[in-house]
Amino acid sequence: MDFDLTWLLWGLPVAFALGWAASRLDLRQWRFESRQAPKAYFRGLNHLLNEQQDQAIDAFIEAVQGDPDTTELHFALGNLFRRRGDYDRAVRVHEHLLARADLSRKDRDRAQHALALDFLKAGLLDRAESALHKLEGTAFESEARLALLGIYERSRDWPQAQAIAEKLDAVEQGSFTTRIAHYLCEQAETAHRQGEAAHTRALLDEVVRRAPGLARGWMARSALRSQQGDAAGALDDLLALARQAPLALPLAARGMAELARQTGRSAPVRALLEDAQAQAPSIDVTEALARLAEQPEDARRAYLRHLDAEPSLVIASQWLAGETLSDAKAQASVQRAFDNASGPLKRYRCAACGFEARQHFWQCPGCQAWDSYPARRVEEL
Known part of the structure; x- marks a missing residue:
């Protein structure tokens, strides 16, 4: 059977007409969607102004489905909800962003960071921790590590906190040496409560090696040595504190005086405390000198020297307690008044x-x- 070219002549115009009609339909659909997107924006804004956040989110999600360029709107809306304390809504916005297949890597990391902040502000620390770990290797890595550090401190997970702080210290995000030393001290306290004396000592040795300027390490090791019966070693640690962290001497002065009396080394310790007192009068150093006094008169003189150098209601109360006035009843009333007034000052x-x-x-x-x-x-x- 021969092919009839007449059908071909009729078919070409028909195909052209159908193609033209299809293009017009696509154009009308595009125009319809373009008109609908601004309407969704305005509808969402109207809901937001009327405190109808759920409807606003739905309207904005509808808008973003037809226009991928509204990512910034989602971020702004999510941040707004987080600031207002609407953490559930903030999570919905950022989870919707993460569910989008067409989101760029940069925006995906940004959305992941925002989601982690939502969980963190809501107090969902386990979910926040999981979200923050996903930011390793991204532009938000340092911020995520700092947030993780806060989580581990709040949960008192000191080994994890130490690991994060060491990572931050390694990439020169500031110095975390002192912070790490505090974490080691916290671990030492835990080990001490569990009766692990050797482990406690090893941790405290690491503290004074890493951060010799941290008074806490010397004081903790001194307390441990004192409990173990090594009064001389405990005093040596406090003397090292006086050299390495002189501003913290008032914290150790009382313990230093007690250990000095136990070890028979009162004279050098008294000389050290008197020298520190001459440079900067301190209530705690004065009280330590009074403890080292061999006679009551020496203690009273220590209080008076402090009062001559710097007026102090706390020291005046201490001095009055060692005096004997003619009217014992009046002295008791005055002493009680001094103690009440000086209490908050301590x-x-x-x-x-x-x-x-x-x-x-x-x-x-x-x-x-x-x-x-x-x-x-x-x-x-």
Whole structure:
């Protein structure tokens, strides 16, 4: 059967017409979607202004499905929700971004970082830790490690904190030597509570080797030696503290005086404390000198020398306690008034947040800052 060319002549115009119609339909669809995208934006903005965050998110997600260039809108919306404390909504926004197949590597890392911050702010530390570990090798690696450091400190996972701090120290993200030494001290305290004396000593030896200027290491090792009956070695550690960290001497002065009396080395310790007192009068150093006094008169003179150099209600109260006035009843009332007035002045105050405490902390319970407590009392600041 011969092929009829007539059908070909009819077919070409028909194919052309169908192609033209299809192109017009695509154009109309594109125009329809282009009009719909701005409407979705405005609808989402309207919901946001009306405090309808769920509807706003749905509207913005609808907008982004037709226009991949709205990534920045998602980031802005997620950050807004996080700042407002709407962590669930922030997580939804950033998880939606991560679910997109067309997201660039840079934006994917950014979304992963934002998601980790959502979990962190919400207090979901386990999920935050998992999200932060996924940022290794990205542009957010350093920020992620710092956030992990905060998580491990809050959970008191000191070995993990030490590992992260050593990574940060290795890439020169500031010096973490002192922070690592504190982590070792925390591990030493744990080992000591568990009765692991040898491990405790090894950790503290590492502390004084790594950070000889950290008073905590010397004081902790001195306390350990004292408990083990090595009073001479314990005093040697506190004398090393006086050389390596002289500003922290007030923290060790009382222990130094007690160990000096136990070991019969009161004279050199008294000379050291008197020299420190002459340079910068300290309440704790004065009290240590009073403990070393062989006669009550010597203790009173130590208090008076302090008062001559620097007025102090705390020291005045200590001096009054050693005096005998003619009216014993009046003296008791005056002493009680002095003690009440001087009590708050004996506290330590965090230089970072102002949190006050009766005892000295190496890490502030209020703001979690390290070494933020000066070695001096509130009255001396």
